Amino acid sequence: MVRAPCCEKMGLKKGPWTTEEDQILVSYIQQHGHGNWRALPKLAGLLRCGKSCRLRWINYLQPDIKRGNFTREEEDTIIRLHQILGNRWSAIASKLPGRTDNEIKNVWHTHLKKRLQNKQNVSSSPKQLPRSARKPEPSSTHLTAMSPQLSSSEMSSITQTSMKSAENNRSELKSQQPDIISMESFPLIDESFWTDPMSSVSSGESSESDPSTLNFSIDIDGSELLLEGSDNSPNIDGNMDLWYNLLVGSGDLELPPDFY
DNA sequence: AAGGGCCTCAACCGCCGATTG
């Protein structure tokens, strides 16, 4: 049974790719596609491992790769998505056509992280705390399941640094509050949400009970999810703008001046 | 001009979930 042993690295080349290797890889994939990455280098006549070939193709040789500096808009998008998704580079990359996860990861670590840190330092003042001080987690977001309703203390436990941790938190909450919330009533927003035509967002409106609260309801495959932002919440500050811009795609809402 | 430190980014590493036999 099973396949040939994996990672037979003996005799395989490492390090930077030559133009000859690039040409071999490109012409092979153009002719045959990349059915099996592990078998590809052998079939193409490359002394590389399949992983190396895959990486080279995805990050550099693919025809629709966009080279060159990131635009300000792209950088802003990365920052916003990172606030919500955390270090899920591939998910962020999927929202930036022509950009790869590796490229985005690099630009984050070399430029954007510093940019955020600098702006936070510059915007610090006795009357205005830095964002990091006002927000416990960089991407914390207040989510409310439309039905059933949760108390504010219950909601605060659904604060997360990424969608992945959000899933974990919901699992935790489910185990703690089995009668209050179910996974079915609190659907996960993942990558498919952003492109899934079944998902839709209604425009934001102030809560009737609390005018400082802004609600957005999202229909995900028939399940309604409410995003709730409140001035009273230390976690929501700024994030309603993020949600709104990302979900509704409006450029009208401006991020706070100290955001960057 | 030299060289030391910093920055950038392509590539590698190791892990994990999915898939396969």
Added chain:
DNA sequence: GCAATCGGCGGTTGAGGCCCT
């Protein structure tokens, strides 16, 4: 059901270029 591989992901590394003194 189990074991092994595959594909994909995020973290890390290091060579080379750039900048500053």
